[in-house]
Amino acid sequence: MRAARLHEYTHDMANGLSIDEVDAPQIASDGDVIVEVEGAGWCQTDNHIIEGMWTEYVDQDLPLTLGHENAGTVVETGAEVDVVSEGDQVICHPVQACGTCRPCRQGETMYCENDAFNGLTTDGGFADQLLTSERAVVPLPDGVDPADIAPHADAGITAYHAAKRAVDGVNPGDTAVVIGVGGLGHIGLQCLDAMCAADIVAVDLKQSACDLAADLGAHYTIDPESEDVASVIEDITDGAGAAQVLDFVGADETTALAPDICAAGGDHQIIGYGGHIHEPAQALVNGEFAYQGNIVGRYTELQELVALVERDAVSLHTTRYDLDEVNTVARKLEAREIDGRAVITP
Numbered sequence: 001m002r003a004a005r006l007h008e009y010t011h012d013m014a015n016g017l018s019i020d021e022v023d024a025p026q027i028a029s030d031g032d033v034i035v036e037v038e039g040a041g042w043c044q045t046d047n048h049i050i051e052g053m054w055t056e057y058v059d060q061d062l063p064l065t066l067g068h069e070n071a072g073t074v075v076e077t078g079a080e081v082d083v084v085s086e087g088d089q090v091i092c093h094p095v096q097a098c099g100t101c102r103p104c105r106q107g108e109t110m111y112c113e114n115d116a117f118n119g120l121t122t123d124g125g126f127a128d129q130l131l132t133s134e135r136a137v138v139p140l141p142d143g144v145d146p147a148d149i150a151p152h153a154d155a156g157i158t159a160y161h162a163a164k165r166a167v168d169g170v171n172p173g174d175t176a177v178v179i180g181v182g183g184l185g186h187i188g189l190q191c192l193d194a195m196c197a198a199d200i201v202a203v204d205l206k207q208s209a210c211d212l213a214a215d216l217g218a219h220y221t222i223d224p225e226s227e228d229v230a231s232v233i234e235d236i237t238d239g240a241g242a243a244q245v246l247d248f249v250g251a252d253e254t255t256a257l258a259p260d261i262c263a264a265g266g267d268h269q270i271i272g273y274g275g276h277i278h279e280p281a282q283a284l285v286n287g288e289f290a291y292q293g294n295i296v297g298r299y300t301e302l303q304e305l306v307a308l309v310e311r312d313a314v315s316l317h318t319t320r321y322d323l324d325e326v327n328t329v330a331r332k333l334e335a336r337e338i339d340g341r342a343v344i345t346p
Contacts, residue, residue, distance in 0.1 A: 002346065003127035004326045005063040009052030013330040016050040017066065017126070019323065025123075025131035030080035033132050035092060039147030040125040041069030042321075042329045042342040043154055043183065048274070049120065050330065058121050066326075067344065068094035068118045069153040070125030071146035074137070081134045089146050090137040091153050091306065092130065093299050094118045099135055109298050126326060128346050138302050141310045151183065151316055151341040152305055154296055159188035159248070160305045160314075161297030162269045163195065166244035169267055172197035175237045177261060178218070180248035180272060181209040183341040186216060186317055188246050188271070191305075193217035194313040198243065201236060203229055208339050212317060224253075230260035242266060251275040255291070262289035269294055318343045 001024045004017040025034055046066050048054060071091040074084050084090055096116040097104050103111035118124040118132065140146065149156075170176055176198040178189045185204070192200055193216070201220045202213030210221040222232050233242055241263035247254050250272030258268035259279060264287055270277075271294045284290070297305075308314045317340030321329050329342045 001128035002323060003065040003123070004067070004323060004344075005065050006050055007063045009050065009055070011051055013047060013050065013334045014327050016330055017326050020063070022065070022127070024129050027076055027078050030078040031134045032078040033074055033081060033084060033134055033137055034076040035070065035072045035090060035130045035132060035137070036075045037070055037125045037127060037130050037346045038072040039070070039150030040067040040344045040346065041151030041153065041155060041183075042326070042333065042344060043069060044272070044333060045154075046119070047330055047334060054120060058117070060121060065123035065127050066119045067124035067126035068120060069151045069155060070094075070118065070130050071140070071150040071153065072130070073146070075129065078134070083134050084137055084139055089140045089144070091140055091146070091149055091302065092118070092125070092132050093136040093138065093157070093302050094120070094154050094296060096133040096136045097299070107298065107300070110295055126323065126344055126346070135299070138306055141306070144309070147320060147343055147345050148316060148318065149309060150343055151318065152187070152309065153302070155184045155341055156187050156305050156314070156316075157297030157302045158271060158294065159184045160191050161301055162246050162271045162294040163188050163191035164301065165292065165294070166192065166246055166267065166269055167196045170196050170198040170243045173199075174243040175199045175201060175233070175240075177201045177203060177233065177242040177245045178213070178248065179203045179245065179254050179257070181213040182248060183338070184271060185246070185248035186212055186340055187314060188248060189213055189218060190216050190314045191308070192246070194308060199236070201233060201242070206336065206339075212339065229257055233261045237263070245269060246271060248272045252278070258289060258291065259283040259287060262287060264288055267292050316341055320345050
């Protein structure tokens with residue numbers, strides 16, 4: 001079968017992956033599931049993996065097939081699998097958790113001590129087929145195209161996970177700020193709109209992203225190149241600041257906004273990454289705001305997100321690309337030329 005493989009780390013996105021012929025996956029245990037991939041979302045994390053940014057945090061054996069946002073049709077199952085059968089359409093949580101370690105027992109599947117993460121620590125879905133597990137697959141509602149929903153496997157549940165946290169910290173009349181209305185941000189904005197009554201402010205450099213934010217429910221939009229973000233938010237909130245900030249960019253410039261835009265006791269949720277946090281401790285003490293990191297949501301949160309999708313409360317803005325266009329997608333994403341989410345269709 002075909003697979004888009006990373007052979008060596010590079011900053012040259014135009015040549016990061018190669019399309020190789022590899023052996024198709026085989027059932028190795030009773031809980032295994034093999035999925036014919038119909039859609040695999042491209043993530044900024046894929047660019048970071050190509051650059052080698054994750055080597056400090058996880059062990060990676062190259063060559064590696066990338067792709068952690070996968071959906072498709074089940075083609076084979078292990079002997080003890082009963083959640084899905086051949087022919088079922090599924091979305092695949094990127095983490096294959098063991099289910100027995102202490103974090104798993106506590107429901108924190110993202111902290112699993114024995115996990116395998118498709119496209120990060122084990123082969124992913126930029127390929128014709130994907131090997132995953134029964135614990136990782138969620139059956140799709142009738143009428144949902146796997147290619148349309150695939151990015152929810154990571155982008156969706158990461159954004160939902162952060163929005164769900166943020167909702168606990170906002171009341172009707174409060175303000176929530178979404179920084180970056182890209183592949184994750186446009187999902188997080190919809191999740192906020194569906195789950196709370198806060199005034200939503202969207203911040204993005206691109207006019208097309210601001211237009212999309214307004215269409216998806218943002219009450220205000222800010223262009224940080226032509227407007228002072230802190231001043232505009234101060235005006236919108238009558239000086240109170242934002243109760244919750246969802247930062248889908250995670251650059252130095254966006255994390256630095258926290259002391260000036262967070263309300264007292266508010267949270268600056270970090271979802272995007274690549275930058276740093278450089279704030280004096282006194283700034284956090286004075287405002288009693290907090291930085292909160294967010295990683296991929298739990299398996300149960302993927303189920304919850306699929307329920308929102310089924311109710312038409314959350315939709316994806318996607319563009320499809322063939323498998324042999326993976327490097328084109330990587331380059332375009334690096335150049336901020338993709339609105340919403342790119343989906344590879346093997």
